[in-house]
Amino acid sequence: MAEPYTLGAYWGPRASSADENAARLAGFLGDVADTGPMLSGWRPKADSRSVSAVTVEADQADQADQASLSQLLKAGRNRRDVGGEVVEELGYAEALYAAPVPDRLMTALVEVWDPDWCTWISSRLRRAQQVRPGKAQVGWLTWVHADLSDLGGPAGVQPLAAGSLLRLGDSPGAVATDDVSAPATLLGAGRNT
Known part of the structure; x- marks a missing residue:
């Protein structure tokens, strides 16, 4: 499944x-x-x-x-x-x-809804991050109102609207929980402790 x-x-x-x-x-x-x-x-x-x-x-x-x-x-x-x-x-x-048609959906979400952040995330990645309520969660695709062009590692970053679209790999199923650590830290999501 x-x-x-x-x-x-x-x-x-x-x-x-x-x-x-x-x-x-x-x-x-x-x-x-x-x-x-x-x-x-x-x-x-x-x-x-x-x-x-x-x-x-x-x-x-x-x-x-x-x-x-x-x-x-x-x-x-x-x-x-x-x-x-x-x-x-x-x-x-x-x-x-x-x-899903990922890029088109993310672009439409950002342009139509004007959110603070968007993510395409699996239940597995959501559970692994244990993000505080109201903070961005990092998924396969994540868009935020911020410039992430300096982010290194396995992430690809492209500008979208007034922010950045972060892409971790070629498919949502290929994202390891370790892949979200650096972007999550940069976004200040932090873990609940």
Whole structure:
């Protein structure tokens, strides 16, 4: 079985409505739609693909479709166990799946969502780093608002938007836990102790 990966964009406190985030999500889906047929239609994540019957067509992610994306985001809000109130500080979350096209996805995440950092990371690398909450985690691909051009070692660094895209090797499965040590130290992620 293949190792699971997460492609995520993260930022600190930033108030925005479900409608504003739906507009960003529609822009993101539109940006990656022409990357390949596997990215032209997205489905809300479910326990099985048969349960995930509603497809969000990226090429139709216009103003009319933003209402359904807004509903999708609102439905994915984290709620308190007692009372069911929305946990505002956790923002909006919805998992979507599709086949990865790494560079295009990272570029779209950075340009559309304007995060503090993004990473394409395996569960194994996430566990190995034990990063403090709010700090960047280093994965196969990691983007940060910083100049990492002086970083040596096995990492490849290229400028992207107002930051740097760090690439550790040719494939996500080939990244050893030791490969993330130097970049994690440079980013000040540190380990929980």
